[in-house]
Amino acid sequence: SLAGKTAVITGSTSGIGLGIAWELARDGANIVLNSFTDSEDDHALAAKIAEETGVKVTYIQADMSKADQCRALIEKAGACDILVNNAGIQHVAAIDEFPTEKWDAIIAINMNSAFHTTAAALPKMRKAGWGRVINVASAHGLRASPFKSAYVTAKHGIVGMTKVVALETAKDPITANAICPGYVLTPLVESQIPDTAKEYGISEDEAVEKVILAKQPSKEFVTVEQIAGIAKFLCSPAADQITGTQMVADGGWTAA
Ligand code: NAD
Numbered sequence: 001s002l003a004g005k006t007a008v009i010t011g012s013t014s015g016i017g018l019g020i021a022w023e024l025a026r027d028g029a030n031i032v033l034n035s036f037t038d039s040e041d042d043h044a045l046a047a048k049i050a051e052e053t054g055v056k057v058t059y060i061q062a063d064m065s066k067a068d069q070c071r072a073l074i075e076k077a078g079a080c081d082i083l084v085n086n087a088g089i090q091h092v093a094a095i096d097e098f099p100t101e102k103w104d105a106i107i108a109i110n111m112n113s114a115f116h117t118t119a120a121a122l123p124k125m126r127k128a129g130w131g132r133v134i135n136v137a138s139a140h141g142l143r144a145s146p147f148k149s150a151y152v153t154a155k156h157g158i159v160g161m162t163k164v165v166a167l168e169t170a171k172d173p174i175t176a177n178a179i180c181p182g183y184v185l186t187p188l189v190e191s192q193i194p195d196t197a198k199e200y201g202i203s204e205d206e207a208v209e210k211v212i213l214a215k216q217p218s219k220e221f222v223t224v225e226q227i228a229g230i231a232k233f234l235c236s237p238a239a240d241q242i243t244g245t246q247m248v249a250d251g252g253w254t255a256a
Contacts, residue, residue, distance in 0.1 A: 003028035006079035011087025015186030019224030070116035085114035110154035131174035166244025182250030218251030
């Protein structure tokens, strides 16, 4: 059980981050939810998880595209035994038409934020004598697709960063690993279906079948629950010597 531990999960009001929050809360960890918004829904979500699982859940607003806010999130969290760098966005366009502000935002949110939160969290983990850094990367941290230059760059970057963090914490009771999901049907994927259809000049149904699930030999989406289960496993004693590696759940995508 993770009772007494605190997990900070960036970008956790939706999709994979929210699924990880539920799973770690069910395992007894106190949870810090985060997103860049600060809506009533965000706070209601925190209250709901707390009520259903009995752990302490707080919502802390912080924009993961801003270095100082990334670091402030960890400071405001107080304890940070488990850091899940999950916040991420996507934009689909050819590189010569890729908007610079989208490139900057993706590199900042999907990659740079993990540098800042990890830098702020490691001293706390060392002091506590235990820690887990879990970076939600992607199969796109290991393979490329056209029209996703910023995303593929950021995800390859975070896979590399994970290895460095593992080496720098190798003598501490801290591990750092990346989870590399294939396609998971979350709002992030749903929202890129229209642009994918447009780039390839096909219908949205064809985009799902011929482009998105074409990558995944299983022909099935990975589920949020499956990714959350991997995160929970990485926090368990069985994973104490798993560090600096990638937990790949992609229906066979990267086997090809
Ligand atoms: P999602 O859109 O459902 O959730 C993203 C979360 O990030 C939301 O809570 C959103 O509020 C938050 N967020 C966005 N911008 C932020 C910012 N500037 N500051 C703080 N929070 C911010 O997406 P998801 O599919 O659950 O993606 C979560 C992570 O999983 C991302 O890093 C994504 O790249 C990765 N991933 C997703 C898939 C997939 O198929 N869905 C596959 C591989 C990896």
